[in-house]
Amino acid sequence: MTTSAPSVETPSDSAPVITPRGRELRLDAALPFDAEDHGRRLLRTARFGTLSTLDPESGYPYGAATNLATDHDGSPVFIMAGLALHARNLAADPRASLTLVEPGLADVLAGGRMTIVGRVVQVTDQARLETVRRRYLARHPKTKLYMTLPDIGLYRLEMADLRVAGGPRRNAGEPQVAHFLTDLAGAEALLAAEADEVERLNGPWGEDLPGRLARLHGGGDAGRWRAAGIDPEGIDLTSPDRDLRIRFPRRVTDPQAMRSALAALVRPVIVGGK
Numbered sequence: 001m002t003t004s005a006p007s008v009e010t011p012s013d014s015a016p017v018i019t020p021r022g023r024e025l026r027l028d029a030a031l032p033f034d035a036e037d038h039g040r041r042l043l044r045t046a047r048f049g050t051l052s053t054l055d056p057e058s059g060y061p062y063g064a065a066t067n068l069a070t071d072h073d074g075s076p077v078f079i080m081a082g083l084a085l086h087a088r089n090l091a092a093d094p095r096a097s098l099t100l101v102e103p104g105l106a107d108v109l110a111g112g113r114m115t116i117v118g119r120v121v122q123v124t125d126q127a128r129l130e131t132v133r134r135r136y137l138a139r140h141p142k143t144k145l146y147m148t149l150p151d152i153g154l155y156r157l158e159m160a161d162l163r164v165a166g167g168p169r170r171n172a173g174e175p176q177v178a179h180f181l182t183d184l185a186g187a188e189a190l191l192a193a194e195a196d197e198v199e200r201l202n203g204p205w206g207e208d209l210p211g212r213l214a215r216l217h218g219g220g221d222a223g224r225w226r227a228a229g230i231d232p233e234g235i236d237l238t239s240p241d242r243d244l245r246i247r248f249p250r251r252v253t254d255p256q257a258m259r260s261a262l263a264a265l266v267r268p269v270i271v272g273g274k
Helices: 035-045 085-092 126-139 188-202 209-216 255-272
Strands: 048-054 061-067 076-081 095-101 113-122 152-167 226-231 234-238 243-247
Touching: 035 113, 035 152, 035 234, 035 243, 048 085, 061 076, 061 085, 076 085, 076 126, 126 152, 126 188, 126 226, 188 209, 188 226, 188 255, 209 226, 209 234, 209 243, 209 255
Parallel strands: none
Antiparallel strands: 048 061, 048 095, 076 152, 095 113, 113 152, 226 234, 234 243
């Protein structure tokens, strides 16, 4: 017996993507929780997540773990083979959900987690593809071999809605996606120079600035730290064991302003003589 694919109804632009739960949250019982800061940090530091897509025949969701990086604006990016079930599912319906969990938790319900829904698009523009590939490989250098396979593509999740939780009694209600994305307007000079600036920071002339930044801003001694990406709001650092997001003291839009921001972040180390 042949089963026909279920019809897909796309909500209008005005309709909520994640519909209300139908019950009011008791805000008087909630604990203090900066959902914006927490979600932004989780977006930039999660090394992997669970991507869920819709089976075109059964309609059931299908979830699988995948490595993650971010585009300049914070949108999640990942690789996918053309033979993957996700690829088949997304060809029929690009809607997807991505779940992120704060790394290192023994109990995922006790810490931070985030669910993002949106539409998955393949990165095909050559200039954008080179940028996204570089940022992805900075986080996952061992996947370089996969990139040589003929049916591997890079994909980006265009976020439509999200929810953030920080553990018991720490919920964000109904946050706005725009508050979790980085504004790239006017930062063309910085983005164009990112590859050169990252190479400089990771080279001998960088004087281990990524390592000094990490130790000063909560990274500890998690092996060798390297710069993975730069955007107007901050710098992403990576090590063999974990990733770290450090926000600039102010928004920057060009390489000189970025260097000044990094100098301000590392100045306590220099003054302290460490």
